[in-house]
Amino acid sequence: MTRKTSLIAAAVAVALGGSPWIASAQSTPTANTLDTVIVTGTRVADRTVAQSQSPIDIITPEVLQSTGTSELATALSRALPSLNFPRPALTDGTSGVRPAQLRGLSPDQVLVLVNGKRRHTSALINVNGSIGRGSSAVDINAIPIAAIERVEVLRDGASAQYGSDAIAGVVNIVLKGSGAGGSLAVDYGQYTEGDGKKYQLSGDTGVSFAGGRGSVHLAGQISQQDESNRAGPYQGTTPNTGNFPSIGQTTFVVGDPKVDATAASANASFNFTDHVTGYATALLSNRDITSFAFYRSRTHSGQGALLAQTYPDGFVPEINQYSKDRSLVLGVKGDTGSGWTWDISANHGENTLDFHTRNSINYSLGTASPRSFYDGTLKYTQDILNADFTKALDWGLAYPVTLSFGGEYRKEKWEQLPGELNSYTGSAAQGFGGFTPTNEVHADRHNYAVYAGLEADLTDKFSAGITGRYEDYSDFGDKFSGKLSARYAFTDKVALRATASSGFRAPSLAQQGYQAVTSTIINGVFFDRGTFPTTSAAAQALGASKLKAETATSYSLGLVLQPVDRLYVTVDAYQIDIDDRIALSSNITTTPAAATLLTGLGLPQVTAFSYFTNGLDTRTRGVDVVSSYTVPFAASSLELTAAYSYNDTEVKKFAASPAVFGPLGITQPLIGRDEIGRIEDSFPRDKAILSGTWRSDHWELGLAATRYGSFTVRNSATPLRDQTYGDKWVLDASASYKPSSNWTLTVGADNLLDEYPDRTTDLQNSTWGMLPYSNYSPFGFNGAYVYGRIRYTW
Numbered sequence: 001m002t003r004k005t006s007l008i009a010a011a012v013a014v015a016l017g018g019s020p021w022i023a024s025a026q027s028t029p030t031a032n033t034l035d036t037v038i039v040t041g042t043r044v045a046d047r048t049v050a051q052s053q054s055p056i057d058i059i060t061p062e063v064l065q066s067t068g069t070s071e072l073a074t075a076l077s078r079a080l081p082s083l084n085f086p087r088p089a090l091t092d093g094t095s096g097v098r099p100a101q102l103r104g105l106s107p108d109q110v111l112v113l114v115n116g117k118r119r120h121t122s123a124l125i126n127v128n129g130s131i132g133r134g135s136s137a138v139d140i141n142a143i144p145i146a147a148i149e150r151v152e153v154l155r156d157g158a159s160a161q162y163g164s165d166a167i168a169g170v171v172n173i174v175l176k177g178s179g180a181g182g183s184l185a186v187d188y189g190q191y192t193e194g195d196g197k198k199y200q201l202s203g204d205t206g207v208s209f210a211g212g213r214g215s216v217h218l219a220g221q222i223s224q225q226d227e228s229n230r231a232g233p234y235q236g237t238t239p240n241t242g243n244f245p246s247i248g249q250t251t252f253v254v255g256d257p258k259v260d261a262t263a264a265s266a267n268a269s270f271n272f273t274d275h276v277t278g279y280a281t282a283l284l285s286n287r288d289i290t291s292f293a294f295y296r297s298r299t300h301s302g303q304g305a306l307l308a309q310t311y312p313d314g315f316v317p318e319i320n321q322y323s324k325d326r327s328l329v330l331g332v333k334g335d336t337g338s339g340w341t342w343d344i345s346a347n348h349g350e351n352t353l354d355f356h357t358r359n360s361i362n363y364s365l366g367t368a369s370p371r372s373f374y375d376g377t378l379k380y381t382q383d384i385l386n387a388d389f390t391k392a393l394d395w396g397l398a399y400p401v402t403l404s405f406g407g408e409y410r411k412e413k414w415e416q417l418p419g420e421l422n423s424y425t426g427s428a429a430q431g432f433g434g435f436t437p438t439n440e441v442h443a444d445r446h447n448y449a450v451y452a453g454l455e456a457d458l459t460d461k462f463s464a465g466i467t468g469r470y471e472d473y474s475d476f477g478d479k480f481s482g483k484l485s486a487r488y489a490f491t492d493k494v495a496l497r498a499t500a501s502s503g504f505r506a507p508s509l510a511q512q513g514y515q516a517v518t519s520t521i522i523n524g525v526f527f528d529r530g531t532f533p534t535t536s537a538a539a540q541a542l543g544a545s546k547l548k549a550e551t552a553t554s555y556s557l558g559l560v561l562q563p564v565d566r567l568y569v570t571v572d573a574y575q576i577d578i579d580d581r582i583a584l585s586s587n588i589t590t591t592p593a594a595a596t597l598l599t600g601l602g603l604p605q606v607t608a609f610s611y612f613t614n615g616l617d618t619r620t621r622g623v624d625v626v627s628s629y630t631v632p633f634a635a636s637s638l639e640l641t642a643a644y645s646y647n648d649t650e651v652k653k654f655a656a657s658p659a660v661f662g663p664l665g666i667t668q669p670l671i672g673r674d675e676i677g678r679i680e681d682s683f684p685r686d687k688a689i690l691s692g693t694w695r696s697d698h699w700e701l702g703l704a705a706t707r708y709g710s711f712t713v714r715n716s717a718t719p720l721r722d723q724t725y726g727d728k729w730v731l732d733a734s735a736s737y738k739p740s741s742n743w744t745l746t747v748g749a750d751n752l753l754d755e756y757p758d759r760t761t762d763l764q765n766s767t768w769g770m771l772p773y774s775n776y777s778p779f780g781f782n783g784a785y786v787y788g789r790i791r792y793t794w
Contacts, residue, residue, distance in 0.1 A: 039116055040152040040172040041161065042455060042465070053465060053485035053497050054156040055558055055572045055624060064145050066693075066702055067732055068189045068750050068787030070200050070223045070261075071141045072148070073100045076171075077778075078706065078732065081645035081687040082155060082624055084131065087782075088775035089254045089291065091128040092432060093353065096257045096289035096321050097139050099132035102168040103155065104620055104647040104683055105576070107137035109505055109550075111158065111166035114143070114173045115267070115281055117329050117386070118162070120349030123378035123414065125510040127531055127584060127610075130775055133678060134584030134612060136380075136510040139351065140171070142285040142325040146183070146202040147219035147265035149176045155624060157554030157576065159503030160467040160483035163408070163449055167503050167552045167578065175267040175281060179208035179215025182794055187223075189787025192754060196228035196256055196782060216268035221261070227290070228255035228782050236768035242301075243294045244768065245314060252770045253292040253316055255782055261287040276334040285325045290358075293317040293431030295770075301427070303363050310361055310369075317360040317431025324352045331386075339392045339400075347384040352377060355419070357429040364426025376419035376435035380510070385409045401456040404467075408449040414509035416441040416516075433517060438602075441513040441533075447473040447506075461489045475512070476548055479504045487560075495560040497572075503554065507547040507582055511612045517604055529587050530598070530606035537601050539611040542594070543658025543670075548614055552578045569627040576621075577652075580614040583679075586672035586716065591665040615655035615671045618679065622647035636696035646686045651676050677714030677722075682776045684709035684727070700736040702748075705729055708778045713765075721765060723774075725758040730779050746789040754784040 041054050049056050057080060064075045077085035077100065085100040099107035107126075112119040122139040126132050151173050158166040182205030190197040204219035231252035234245050245251040263285035270278045298307050298314045307314070331345030355375035362369045388406035395401050416435055418424070423434025453467035464486040472478040483501035490496070517530045532539040534547055558572035587608040590598070595605065624645050631638040657670045691704035707729050715721035734748030757777040760766035773781035 039174070040113070040170055041154040041156065041158060050560070050562075051463065051487070053463060053487040054154055054499055054556070055570060055626075057153040057155065057626070059151040059153065061145075061148055061150065064148060064151070066704075066734060068187070068198075068748055068785055070145065070187070070198065070221070070225070072143055072145055072173075073098070073140050075145065076100070076140075076151065076153075078704065079689070080153060081643045081689050082622075082647070083153075084683045084687075084778050086131050086683075086776055086778055087256065087780040088130040089256075090252070090294065090771070091126075091130045091775065092291075092293075092319055093124045093321055093355070094126045094128055094130050094132075095291035095319070096259070096287075097122055097124045097323065097353075098141070099126055099130070099135055099137045100140070101131060101683065102153075102171070103574070103576070103622060104649045104685075105168040105578075106135045106581075107132040108135040108165060108508065109167040109578075110137075111162050111164075111170045112138040112140060112173070113162070113170060114283065114327070115175055115329070116172060117281070117345065117347050118382075118384060118410075119173075120327060120351060120382040121380055121508065123351045123353045123380040123510070125378075125508075125514045127514070127516075129678075131678070131683060133675070134511065134582065136508040139323070139325065140173070142263065142287070142323070142351075143173055143283060144202065144219055144221035144263035144265060144285070146185075146204050146221050147175050147263075147267070147283075149174045155572065156499055156556055156574070157483070157501040157503045157552060159481040159552070160469045160501055161451070161453070163469060163471055163481075164504060164506040164549075167505055167550070167554070167576065175265060176204055176206070176217045176219060177215070177267045177269065178206040178217055179212075180206045182206060183791060185789055185791040187787060187789045189785055191228055191782050192784040192786060193228070193230075193782070196226055196785070198223060198225045198787075200224075210270065214268070214270035216266055218264070218266050220264040223259070223261045225256065225259040225261075227253060227258040227292075229253050230255050230773060230781050232766070232769045232772040234768055234770055235763060240297050241299055242297060244297055245295060250770070251295040251314065251316060254771055254773075256780075257289050257291040259287055259289050261285065273334075275337055276332065278332050279329075280331075281327075281329040283325070283327045285323070287323045288320070289323065290318050290320045293319055293357075296430055300430075301363060306361075306363060306366060309367055315359055315361075315430075317429075318358040319432045320356040320358050322354045322356075324354075326350050341390045343386070343388045345386045347386065348382070350379065350381040352379045355432065355434075357423065357432045357434075360430045362422055362425070362427060362429050365422060370422055373423035373429040373434060374420045375423045375429065375432055376439075377415070377417040378510075379413075379415045379417070381413040383411045395456075397456060398459055399457040401454060403452075403454055405452040406450070409446065410449070411444065411446040412509055413444040414441070414513060415443070416514065435516060439515045441515065443509045443513040445473060445475040445509065447471055463487045473506055473549075476506065479549055479551075493562045497558040497560060499554070499556045501554045503552040505550040505552070505582075507549065507612070511582060512547055517606055529608040529610060530603065531584070532609060532611045534611055534613070538598055538603055538609075541597055541601065541660070542609065542611065542664075543660040544611045544613065547582060547612055548580060550578055550581050550614070552576060566630040566632075567627070568629075569625070571623065571625050573623045574621070575619065577617075577619050579617045581616040581618055582612055583615050583671060583675060584612055585610045585615065585670050586668060586675050588666060588668050588670070593664045594666060597664065613655055613670065616651055616679070617653040618649055619652050620647065620649045636694060639693045639695070641689070641691045644686070644688045648685055649680050651680055672716050673719075674714050674716035677712065681712035681714065684711050684778050687778070698738045700738075702732075702734045704732045706732070706779070711776055711778070713774055713776055715765065721762050723761060723765065725774055725777070728755050728757060728779070730755050742792055742794060744789075744791040744793070746791070748787055748789075750785040750787070751779065752784060755779075756783060757781055
């Protein structure tokens, strides 16, 4: 593909009403997107998907809205074979703010951008037994799908271009920016089991002002989701004790949480002159999320007399978190008319999580105990100043060389605030005890970064780029990242691309500061676990070391094929080596000597403890295959896609237990086989997606089949209790009828054939049958979901 063709594509994209500063993709993810101008992973203004030196996926709004989900992460996981989004339950805050992973790596090893600007992370730190345990990642479900023009996914290391976190890749969410048009939609759906009902109202509209010099695109989404429950009956032998009900009784609530959510966005621009444009992007969301803790029997903790007066049948505590997300980007960009372009912006983002425990009790307060408790707050704030510059240089080559450079200042703050006295005093609120004043944290840091890069089409066939970035953090020091990339087109139908890069991920403030005592069940055994920050006296006494940055080297080699018209195939192999990977240690059972040590430090009794450590070196190897083909008919078209991802992560080295474990009588390893298994085996090594969409003037029929490969969950102590869950095919279908150009009526079913993952066979691993499905299931465990949608566009 020539540069002339790409320039025409860029002009057409802007003419069709794209964002004032980002050309817009109007097509579906087929061969038609080859001419889509990308803004992720390159500073060249007219680089297209077909010309990219790294693999780029374009996910259009049609794809995002082709299922019944209101969650962006769920929609992306059904479009991208390299993205995994399980739906864990009974994992405290993680049950409501669920993390996603790209290429089998940690959720915080992928960078998320909105309109090319860094998105703030969630305040939540995932400390329970889920994919991404120990991570603090971006909550992309806070972004309304109605606001999205497209999503660009860069499947390549990009720390040299964007800084920390971009080890697995980059997800850039491009918002609608047109000053005209809009839509309004009403959705309703539920699981065929009869629960999990969801209602949603969403819409967007574009407005132009000042004689066309300015525009703003507004979007909003209001949704209500009821909980689902796939808990099983108790099959143990000690009924009505601890967390166990009567034999055969179902008391747990295991499934999707109850969620009431609102989200809104505004994406605006104003042309001050022909060469200077101001822009602003605002996003906000509020989500009231209720998930569930472990059931407490009517004789729990020897409190039979008290519970007979308060919860005579036992009770299930509810963990309620209210998530508030806010972000605002203000910027000015322009060009000098002599080849220079510039972009200066300020970026503020924050996430606040207020925790409450409801339907609960503090045993130490007796019958006077409240039933609802404020447990405390987690808050993360990010402020960024950016300055980016590009210049087209004439070096006598076939095309200009693009020089890019810039700088960034970022300030972060993470806070852990205590709850009310009743939430943590004495025996604390059952289900989720409040953060204590001892747990209070106010952590902050700042960093400076500078970068520079060159990218050029050296000939009609060969393009290459080089980028370097230097960052200096106030809490752990400096890092340099570099990247080389190249692409060679043998013909118009065959091209080869390759990259080599170094990268890093800074330890999050939450990983460095989080501390709490929480309750959990591990392999069917109930624990009160203390999580201690590495700089605390407790963690230091137990052998912890101060956290440092993860470092990574990445290599990729890709083949781009366009053998015939309308057929596009890419094959990309990669390797990612990560040293000093941060992990949350296994839950170490407290020995009498360790208990004495902790109580001597004034800490509460815990039956297990954990802390963060740079404890792993890993190697990830994989291959991604993406293909699309469009079949034209006289009055319709059939768009076919096939995608496949294979991924294998191996722990090359893990930290030995610290020397202090010996004198304390601790025989467990610091990083146990369950944690290593979570990184190596607890997600499918392969995933395939086959889909087809037939479109005519009035009809659109879609069918997608996804094969999720097998995964294995390792027991912390006994290999004989490991279980491998088999591969599964999941079928999604939808049918839309357009009675006019404005109205669209849709019915559909996600998981049409009502497929469930394998049941957990070991009774103790399934908490005696009450948790029948694994939290690691890549498509959840709720069964078929049917929905309907009425949409009006203008």
